[in-house]
Amino acid sequence: MALTEQQRKSNLRLGLFLASLAAVVLIVFVAKIIYAGS
């Protein structure tokens, strides 16, 4: 059975949140290293 529209949206929301979490980790980490090195 295909996912309902509601399930699809809920999955997408959580997936995007987790992807942005990974992106934030990367950005904060790189910014911290560059700041610490300057």
Add this chain to the structure above:
Amino acid sequence: MSAVLDPQGQAGGHADDHHDHAHPHGWRRWLYATNHKDIGTMYLLFSFAMLMVGGVLALGIRAELFQPGLQFVNPGLFNQLTTMHGLIMVFGAIMPAFVGFANWMIPLQIGAADMAFARMNNLSFWLLIPAALMLVGSFFMPGGAPAAGWTLYAPLTLQMGPSMDAAIFAMHIMGASSIMGSINIIVTVLNMRAPGMTLMKMPLFCWTWLITAYLLIAVMPVLAGAITMTLTDRHFGTNFFNPAGGGDPIMYQHIFWFFGHPEVYIMILPAFGIISAIIPAFARKRLFGYTSMVYATASIAILSFIVWAHHMYTTGMPVTGQLFFMYATMLIAVPTGVKIFNWIATMWRGSMTFETPMLWSVGFIFVFTMGGFTGLILAMAPIDIQLQDTYYVVAHFHYVLVAGSLFGMFAGYYYWAPKWTGVMYSEFRGKVHFWGSLIFFNITFFPMHFLGLAGMPRRYADYPMQFADFNMLASIGAFGFGFMQVYFFLAVVVPAMRGKGEPAPQKPWEAAEGLEWEVPSPAPWHTFETPPKLDATATRVIG
């Protein structure tokens, strides 16, 4: 041929046969795969292929170390072998293999029809192929493969040839694949459980993978950042890690191990989940201390973020820093001990039988605990300063990663393969594989403790005569261990893929619990198309 390879042969049960005509066949089935079982199968086959490649490199190392002196390879190539062995085993074999287990088992265990993002799942897998080709292909680039160790320490990485760029790019791709896989697993577990499958009723394999996936999301970007900085140091004039330009190579070590130590737990936590499924099934008792197992897993994951510098005691950190990382590391023994004691308490007064999955699980506890104890010894700064970069460390992490991760995966294979393939494996062959692997594993790695204690450093192609006997023994063991894995593939996996063997019943293990045993064997191509109605324990389908 089993239904794993031939969806036409699928059984009934929860399958929706009307979907069958829509299956792609031939190469399209695999290239365009969105079915979690197909993708799981591809992950497992890919990781086994990488295990073989990494294993051949390991045998190259052991062949050279069979005797003192230089026999087969020069020291430069030797360093390439150790580096590539580590990278391939960690990123190509162990991590993808556990993702393969996750793909196969998580939807089945939580009563979901598939993974949450089926197309992204396909991409996660297929990204691994170019990455692996690039990594392995780096051997054929000018200057040979990277030789900076699997940790890719600066400034060695800044001195390598173009193969280092290929390796960095390969790791970027593999990291992206891991992050996508992790997102998929988290969303699947959190959003797609069948009604009644509450988090605290979920099989521990799903729990350990949920926590592992969070770990991956937290640390893979850090690795990506570190190797990108290495890349900019190499080509774009930055000096993050280059001491010649005012950079700090010790900073690289901090960053790498901030990724690297959680990575160690990424490679072992899913194995804990597998063992937690198998031991109750063959002890014929419910798992002792389920809740404490969940909290222990989470505790290990949290603590893994504050122990990274125990890999760096000899870099000259202050004694207070050494003390902090020493005590934090030793603290991990507490939740790990909770798990070990829970497994033993589960077995205590159980009606145990020792089919192959149980043998691997008990073997896992035995040898993994030895690796855990040597980890405790290495956690102590005064001892570690003596043993840093010796074969004692090599012995320690192989006891954890081979006897831990790999044995856990073999246990999981023998436990779940009847569900995947629809045929039972040969108990005799499984037991030959287990005993051969256990004995040869210990012949290989136990002597390394003595070599390390006597001061033999790792990553050297040659050694003095005093280390000859133990090295010869270790090399013989390594070739025996490698032979057992070829035997496993030819005598156990290939017959199963061809559907040779006794037909597997729906539940081959009488005391096994979980929704995966509620579907026929082999598991039909489509399972739990409509959310199943579960009993109060969420281990049986009642409608």
